[in-house]
Amino acid sequence: MLDPEIPVISVVDLGIVRSVELAADGTLEVSVSPTYSGCPATEVIRAQIGAALERAGLAKHRVRDVLSPPWTSDWITEVGRAQLLEYGIAPPSAPVASPRRLLNDAPVACPRCSSKDTERVSEFGSTPCKSLRRCRACREPFEHFKCI
């Protein structure tokens, strides 16, 4: 099931779907974590998961929010990162725990020409999870999926 805002990456590859379990009462329980506290796509994702399960004939289900441990961009899979890059979004540039991430000066490569000579235009982009950057080599703007 694809992310509604970035329709090339699945919610599983984003690390949003935490687990799928069969509860004691026979209900299928899908646990999801919001990427950002105010992410408006979270509710859409929850509804779409429910709809997908209904279509698959798994009527007895519930989608559960899990806040802890908090979602981190480290959970985006390699497949997910490749999908973001192909779509034109630079994937998170460094593991969250790395010192460079804390200073947020890990170089971000341009998704079009791969140059590392890029600069940040704005901390926030079209969605809470992305920042706006510009490549100084090919001069194209692009978004960066922020490390969090």
Place this chain on the structure above:
Amino acid sequence: MTAPGNIGATPQGSASAQARLQYVLRLADTSLILGQQLTGWIGHAPALEEDLGLANVSLDLVGQARLLLAYAAQLEGRGRSEDELAFLRAPADYRCVQLVTQPNGDFADTLVRQFLFDAWQRELFERLTASRDVRIVEIAAKALKEIEYHVRYSAGWLVRLGDGTEESHARAQRALDQLWPFTTELCTADELDQLMLKQGVGPDLVDVARAWSTRVDAVLGEATLRRPADRPYRWFGKRGEHGEHLGYVLADMQFLPRAYPGAAW
């Protein structure tokens, strides 16, 4: 602080639950009202990037508010929803700090308010991740990472405005001088703060204040702005003592749900 335990098992209606509810409402309302105020810049910011920036910060704050209000509704135990708490209370029932009820003003007013708040919220929420209240820990841990981005954004702007043109410097200094009295409340513990500290739910505000002050000094220094003298301010929004501007914010925010009760789409 002591290790977290499931302290959510406080019986509803008890004095202890009431105190916890009030404390959570302080956190919730503060994020809610600031988030609401920032939406006033959407479509009006000086540059597209700042329109997006302020809207994104607002979105994060409203997200925090929703999580906290949902928890407050649970603690209250009256079957109210997060929406009812957000939209149907009277001004005196809000527990937001006075700083976030100050008008947006110009860009300097908004960014100075934002930085003073962000630097404080960062210290507060970092310490809340060690609370004995499990739900507060979860929400604070989630929000803290986003708050780091907020601080960087607002601190960056304070430096640009302060160490900018004569005009931007003058406006930033004026905003700082006008908003400074409202920082007293952020750094002063009242009885509820002291009770929460004793119960291991809330942090020591003296500690928060010290860390906040250090960061503020560093950023103001880089921004070539003068730190105003402290002016003790008696009224605390966290006790429901609000100025008139909150009324206008709520009139805007509450109009639709009050005019069309139960409306859904």
